[in-house]
Amino acid sequence: MTQSHPYDAQISALYHQFIDGWNRRSGAAVAAGFADDGDIIGFDGSHHRGRLSIAADLRQVFGSHQTPAYVGVVRSVRPMAEGVAVLLAHAGMIPAGSSDFDPDLHTVHTLVAVDEGGGRWRISLFQSTPAGWHQHPEAREALTQELRGLLAPQ
Template sequence: MPRPEHYRHRGPTRTTPGVPLSVVHPEDAEIRAVYAEYLAGWNAHSAARQAATLADDADVVGFDGTQHHGRLQFAADLRRIFADHAPPPYAGTVRSVRAMGEETAVLTAIAGMPAPDGTLHPDLVAVHTVVLVKDGRRWKIGVFAATPALRSAPADAVAVLAAEFAG
């Protein structure tokens, strides 16, 4: 079914070659480090480490649509997940970091769960949208949403995302 005209994007997209992905945020490195630590917590199967990147009242929507409300609930839910099985590691490529105010930023990334041989299955490619808030002098994740690329984009767009992820 074709999309209505008002949903069609007419300008360059973030996957358009040669178009800059991000205007440098003054605290770009700190914000990217929070996202990297979030993924590192997952990869270490450490609910505490991953939850430490979240604001107390954070909302997280996982790849499967599971919703977690608050840092403590998120940590408890992840402890149960990690107790039952060892999920594959995540790898992510930050596409952009931009300010939404003095103490709010949005980070977007392409993420996936590569196989041990480095191949990336298109069904495991996701777009991460992360809203970060300044908590004193530190950035924390206020909202984290993982959107499966398979459900949100045509097959050719998923291939472009997978290629961008692979670098």
């Protein structure tokens, strides 16, 4: 069992703010949760460094591509050191014009958060790693079903 983090709620909120900004296709909203020198490594391996660069680069991406929407599930938030925590999440993507997930776009999100003082958490690193689970198709299908359940009418 992993230890929970005393700032679970704040760190999870950073993740959900990231997802919300992405789904609104706003580079500024995505970048808002990052530390000044934060890094983002995308699903395709692209790397952007610094909050201002992240905002500008994603503004360009959103303006030139129909990016899929994310739906994510936080799996854990745990302390790494004083003022440092790591969040792990699984996410699926719904391509533009579709209403269902493309299992080939499932991903593991890793978010490293740092406390900039007074419980003000910022993203130091966000990485999206493709989650093909080629040796475990049942895990991929289970995630697809779990994510579809999150889309069910309330």
